[in-house]
Amino acid sequence: EMFKNNIKFSYIAQTVCAGFGPIGVYKMFSQLATENILKREDIPRFLGVQQRAISPMVRAWKEKRDYLSNTNGDAKESPIEPALYNTFPFETYPEMYKLLIEFGGELISISKDDYHRYSDLFILYLSKAGLDLTEVMLEGRKELLEKAGVMAGAGVLKSIESGLIKKKTKVLCCFTGGIIKDFVPLSSPQYEIKKEGSLEKEIKEYIKSILPEGIINEKPCLA
Numbered sequence: 286e287m288f289k290n291n292i293k294f295s296y297i298a299q300t301v302c303a304g305f306g307p308i309g310v311y312k313m314f315s316q317l318a319t320e321n322i323l324k325r326e327d328i329p330r331f332l333g334v335q336q337r338a339i340s341p342m343v344r345a346w347k348e349k350r351d352y353l354s355n356t357n358g359d360a361k362e363s364p365i366e367p368a369l370y371n372t373f374p375f376e377t378y379p380e381m382y383k384l385l386i387e388f389g390g391e392l393i394s395i396s397k398d399d400y401h402r403y404s405d406l407f408i409l410y411l412s413k414a415g416l417d418l419t420e421v422m423l424e425g426r427k428e429l430l431e432k433a434g435v436m437a438g439a440g441v442l443k444s445i446e447s448g449l450i451k452k453k454t455k456v457l458c459c460f461t462g463g464i465i466k467d468f469v470p471l472s473s474p475q476y477e478i479k480k481e482g483s484l485e486k487e488i489k490e491y492i493k494s495i496l497p498e499g500i501i502n503e504k505p506c507l508a
Contacts, residue, residue, distance in 0.1 A: 286457060295454035298332040300437040303374040304381045307331055311384045331390035334440030338364040340394040342378050351382040365400050366432040391449060395440050407438030419465045434460035
């Protein structure tokens with residue numbers, strides 16, 4: 286986007302769990318700068334967003350440490366997006382710390398209140414841009430298929446309101462997941478895989494319960 290449209294971004298924002306994605310991106314930025322393909326001063330700062338319930342990187346960063354302590358994984362509220370489950374990314378946090386020191390930026394967390402405050406506005410922006418998020422039924426109510434991308438947007442809006450991101454600057458918000466074209470939800474049978482039985486047999490029975498007759502392979506491959 287930067288090269289194609291000749292845009293200079295002030296920040297790249299992304300929801301982070303272990304942080305492998307942004308670490309890889311900034312390693313490439315560093316290589317491009319070394320090869321004089323990209324000016325170092327044109328490399329955007331990084332805004333990493335974590336959910337407050339699982340925010341070990343944010344806590345360590347606020348404490349100005351380049352490593353995680355045992356207390357950084359403590360959670361005091363339920364997560365917004367349970368799939369972002371890594372409570373102790375001890376291997377990647379030092380790399381994230383170096384990234385922020387070298388290129389600038391911030392790690393922030395958003396609470397459930399923050400998410401509810403900013404998510405509707407961000408989803409509206411996505412809709413105006415032609416991106417309609419996929420919803421699924423969960424316990425009788427509609428929920429987003431994935432909330433990670435919306436969390437990043439909520440973090441950006443929170444940072445603008447707090448003054449961390451100045452108005453009229455450009456932010457590239459990495460939206461990851463949450464959209465499936467022509468999505469058709471599966472039925473939700475009340476089927477439980479039992480611990481006592483053969484795992485292969487139980488999975489086979491589960492597949493039979495959700496797929497039309499005649500299309501099941503008699504020898505399923507277990508991953």
